[in-house]
Amino acid sequence: MAPRPLSAAELLDAASACRGRSAAEKGIYLAALGMPDQSFGACAALPIGARDAAIVALRQTMFGDRIELSAKCPGCEARLDVAMTSAALLAIAGSATDATRAIVIDGDRFTVRPADSADLAAIGWIPDLAEARAELARRCLVPMEGAEVPPWLEEAEVDAIGAAMAAIDPAGDPFVALHCPECDGEWDAPVDIAGVLAGEIEGAADALLDEIHLLAQAYHWSEAAILALGPERRRAYLARLQQ
Ligand SMILES: [Zn+2]
Structure with missing residues (x-):
């Protein structure tokens, strides 16, 4: 079953569920969101590459193909912004050969x-x-x-x-080859796709809570009523508040 984007209410739930969880727990939780027909236990037993492919597919429906990562050069500690695509990560997952x-x-x-x-x-x-x-x-x-x-x-x-x-399981330990323009260093940086998606979900949930806060304060609507408006109507009311 292909994943669908999370609803606004599901996004808030997912952000709460990810906060304070270990990296492994976030990975299982997000894979289970991406594969609604699979049990939590089945997701925990997936090879990491297959688990992460499910997370990449869910992420693609919510945030698109482009993935922004930041990395620190191990040589000179310069910060680098790196962009990669879901397609590139899924290609690594698809290159698996034998099961054992x-x-x-x-x-x-x-x-x-x-x-x-x-x-x-x-x-x-x-x-x-x-x-x-x-x-x-x-x-x-x-x-x-x-x-x-x-x-x-x-x-x-x-x-x-x-x-x-x-x-x-080549996608079990995915990395991206990086080059530092400051010191000319080259290294392989690990890609933690579950951590990336959890961070994006938490960021999107924070922005949504800000919207709910402003609308509830102005119109005294409940959280459920504000979520039921949908993103376009929420933005239309927020624009009127700023007039
Ligand atoms: Zn460097």
């Missing part, structure tokens, strides 16, 4: 599966990035033929598992 990939660690055979939101939630509390990455790699190892997941992994093993995860 085989890997051998210490003579034991494993398959590597793509990460889902439950995995991201489980590693979200680990402050050290390398440790979090190693734990994610362990979680996504599926033993074959009586093998057991090792209690810890060498850095090279974590890298190999990470490469397999990127191959089976």
Whole structure:
């Protein structure tokens, strides 16, 4: 089922739901909004790439194709404004090849599966990035033929598992290649589409609350009555208030 844009009342609810949630929780919540025929549990179990594709599709219906991001250069700390398109992000999601990939660690055979939101939630509390990455790699190892997941992994093993995860779910860790005009540095910046959409929803909800506040103050209408007016009539009344 293709997503539809949220109504004004749904936008306010979504902004409240996103505030104070972890990145993994926002991701599941927004994917479920984008796929109204899927349960919350089904959305939590989606590979991150498929989850984010649903979020991109929802975002496209609400805010259009162009995505504005800001990034900080790791070399000189200059701030950069970056624009990309939904189409570019969805193309990454569409380039997935196999569902799993085989890997051998210490003579034991494993398959590597793509990460889902439950995995991201489980590693979200680990402050050290390398440790979090190693734990994610362990979680996504599926033993074959009586093998057991090792209690810890060498850095090279974590890298190999990470490469397999990127191959089976390229959109699970999307990045945009950036160039800094100040210091000529180049790097790959991660794209957190759930965080981007949550921020936009919160911004749009704040603007809507401002409109509701002004109309309620002037006309003493209820929130529900003001939302039922629709955006054009709200703007028409607001324009009259400013005359
Ligand atoms: Zn720079």
